Amino acid sequence: IWRNPETVFRIAANDEQEAQALGAYFARQHDDTKLAVVHGDYFYRRTIAETVRMAMPAELRARTRFEPLQNRPGAADRLAEKLQRDPQDVIYMTLDAAQAVEFIGKLRARNVKSLLMGGQHLLSQSFWRAAGLAAEGIHVLAPIESLSATSFRNAIDQLKQAGVVPDLVALNTYVAVQTWAEAVRQTGNGVPKAVAAKLRSGEFATAVGRMAFDRIGDR
Numbered sequence: 418i419w420r421n422p423e424t425v426f427r428i429a430a431n432d433e434q435e436a437q438a439l440g441a442y443f444a445r446q447h448d449d450t451k452l453a454v455v456h457g458d459y460f461y462r463r464t465i466a467e468t469v470r471m472a473m474p475a476e477l478r479a480r481t482r483f484e485p486l487q488n489r490p491g492a493a494d495r496l497a498e499k500l501q502r503d504p505q506d507v508i509y510m511t512l513d514a515a516q517a518v519e520f521i522g523k524l525r526a527r528n529v530k531s532l533l534m535g536g537q538h539l540l541s542q543s544f545w546r547a548a549g550l551a552a553e554g555i556h557v558l559a560p561i562e563s564l565s566a567t568s569f570r571n572a573i574d575q576l577k578q579a580g581v582v583p584d585l586v587a588l589n590t591y592v593a594v595q596t597w598a599e600a601v602r603q604t605g606n607g608v609p610k611a612v613a614a615k616l617r618s619g620e621f622a623t624a625v626g627r628m629a630f631d632r633i634g635d636r
Contacts, residue, residue, distance in 0.1 A: 424613045426598070426634040428589045430560040432465050433472075434636070435536045438558050439509065440472035451480065453505040453531075455496065455520065457512050458485035465511045486512060486520060499524035500531065509534045514544045518551075525551045532556060540585035559585060562626025567616065572624035592623045 430438070443450060456466035466483055473481065482505065486496055490580040497520065500508065508524070508531045510517055521533065538544075545552055563569060571589050576583040599622075600615040601607050622630040630636060 422634070424586075424609045426593075426596075426630050427636055428593050428628070429537060429585075429636070431635050432468055434560070435490060436465070436468040436472040436557065438560075439469055439536075440474065440477070441505075442558060443477055449478075449559065451506045452477070452509065453482040453484055453500060453507070454509045455484045455486055455512065456510075456532075457516060458487045462511055464511075469509070469511070470578055488516065493520045493523045496520070497527050500524070501527045501529050502510045505531045506560045507519075507532045507534055510538060510539075514538070514541070514547065517544065518547045521548055521551045521555075523624065534558070537585055542582040545584075545586045560625065561588075566624075566626070568622070588625060590627065592625055595623050596621045596628050 423470070443452065454466055455471055456462045463485070466485075470478055470483065471482070484496060484499075486492055508529075510520065510533065512520060512535075516517045517535065517539065522535075524531070533554070534556045535558075538559065539552075539555065539557050540559055561569065572588060576587050576591065577603070581587050596616070597612065600612045600619065603619065604611045605617050616630055617632065617634075620627055622628075628636065
C-alpha cells in the first residue's frame with residue numbers, strides 16, 4: 418500500500434484535526450471550564466495529548482490539567498480518586514479502549530460528576546459493548562456534519578438492515594465506498610490514478626457530510 422501513497426486516502430479525521438476541533442469546541446462552548454485531559458502514558462498517546470495542548474487557546478491551555486494514566490495495576494483507581502478530590506468540569510480522554518473502559522468504571526464507582534468526553538475512537542461497538550451503561554452520557558467529537566441529515570439517517574438505516582452495527586467504523590467504510598464510487602462515476606473509469614486525481618480535486622456529498630482531501634490524502 419505504501420508503494421503507492423498517491424492512491425491512499427483517509428476518511429477519518431487525523432489526530433491534528435481532532436485536536437483542533439477540541440480546542441475550537443472549548444473556546445466556543447466552555448471558555449471558563451476546568452478541564453482535565455487524561456491520556457495514555459506512552460509515546461502515541463502523549464503525542465496526541467501534546468497536539469491537543471497546542472491546539473488550545475492560550476488561556477484555556479494555562480488552566481488545563483494533563484494527567485497521564487499509567488498502564489499498571491491501580492493506576493486508574495488512583496487517578497479517579499485524584500479527580501474526585503479535585504473535581505473538573507470536563508474530563509477529556511485520549512485512551513486506548515480497554516484503558517478507557519477501566520477508567521470510566523472507576524469514575525462512575527466514585528460518582529465523579531464531571532462531563533466525560535472523548536474522540537472518534539470511542540464510537541466503536543467494541544468500546545460500547547465493553548463499557549456498557551458506564552458509557553452513557555459520554556460526549557464524543559466526531560467528523561459528522563449533522564446527525565439529523567437525511568443522508569446520515571439513510572446510511573444508518575441501510576447498515577441496520579444489513580445487520581451491521583452503525584458505529585463510526587461502519588460509517589467510515591460506507592462513506593469510503595460512497596466517495597470512491599462517485600469519483601469512479603465522474604471519471605468514467607476505474608483507473609486508480611484517474612480516480613485518485615478526481616478525489617484530490619473534487620468535493621463529494623456523503624452520509625457524514627461533505628468530503629474533500631488535501632494533497633497527502635487526508636480529509
